[in-house]
Amino acid sequence: MQSAVTHVLLNCPEIQSYVNLFVNTWGNEAIYTEFSKWLRNYVYDEYSGIQHLQLVKEVALGPESQVLTMNKYCVNGFKFQTEEVSRNKKTNNSGFYIQGDVDGTGQTVEYYGVIQEIIEVRYLGWPKKKIVLFQCEWFDPSHRGTKMDHQHNIIEVKHIRKYRSYDPFIIAQNVKQVYYASYSLRRDKVDWWVVIKSKHVEELKLKMSQMWHIKMML
Numbered sequence: 001m002q003s004a005v006t007h008v009l010l011n012c013p014e015i016q017s018y019v020n021l022f023v024n025t026w027g028n029e030a031i032y033t034e035f036s037k038w039l040r041n042y043v044y045d046e047y048s049g050i051q052h053l054q055l056v057k058e059v060a061l062g063p064e065s066q067v068l069t070m071n072k073y074c075v076n077g078f079k080f081q082t083e084e085v086s087r088n089k090k091t092n093n094s095g096f097y098i099q100g101d102v103d104g105t106g107q108t109v110e111y112y113g114v115i116q117e118i119i120e121v122r123y124l125g126w127p128k129k130k131i132v133l134f135q136c137e138w139f140d141p142s143h144r145g146t147k148m149d150h151q152h153n154i155i156e157v158k159h160i161r162k163y164r165s166y167d168p169f170i171i172a173q174n175v176k177q178v179y180y181a182s183y184s185l186r187r188d189k190v191d192w193w194v195v196i197k198s199k200h201v202e203e204l205k206l207k208m209s210q211m212w213h214i215k216m217m218l
Helices: 002-010 013-026 028-043 054-060 201-217
Strands: 068-070 072-075 078-081 095-101 108-123 129-139 146-149 154-158 169-171 176-182 192-197
Touching: 002 013, 002 028, 002 108, 002 129, 002 169, 013 028, 013 054, 028 054, 054 129, 072 129, 078 108, 078 176, 095 192, 108 154
Parallel strands: none
Antiparallel strands: 068 108, 072 078, 095 108, 095 176, 108 129, 129 169, 146 154, 154 192, 176 192
């Protein structure tokens, strides 16, 4: 839960100035272990004389102790499910990807993974604030775990090679869906999956509408 709380804080624009202050004082290494506790103490220091936004006060207190867990969730035009629910189904909806940078270098990379859990975190205050997070298992984004065949426009992930990130969470609104297809007829590719990027519902509706329009013109 500590990691989930910190992930929400790091992705809240109103908290960014506090993140910068913490990093300048304590460094990046302590963010996931100390930042949420530091923020609460800093915001509620009655002797500091510093005024803070009401939103900052509410999120600094942390979320409610109980979270809502789900096995499926619809967002961005995609229907996501946990890996356990999707297992052995014809359509597996647990795959996803996000775009991010490499250790703050500005170099863009795509991170692929599967959803293990779906939780809704709720905060006190009014209006009620809640956010849905996916707890994930990530595949190694390096060349040893993710390959791009530019000639055939194929992306592959080595599903037995995991990325041991300290932060297993991602905000649901930030992800897009993928499917993973195995090489059933190639023994040399048994550890690799092909990544198939999904089209969200609105794109599919638009394509169906275009196809129907063409059909009516014929």
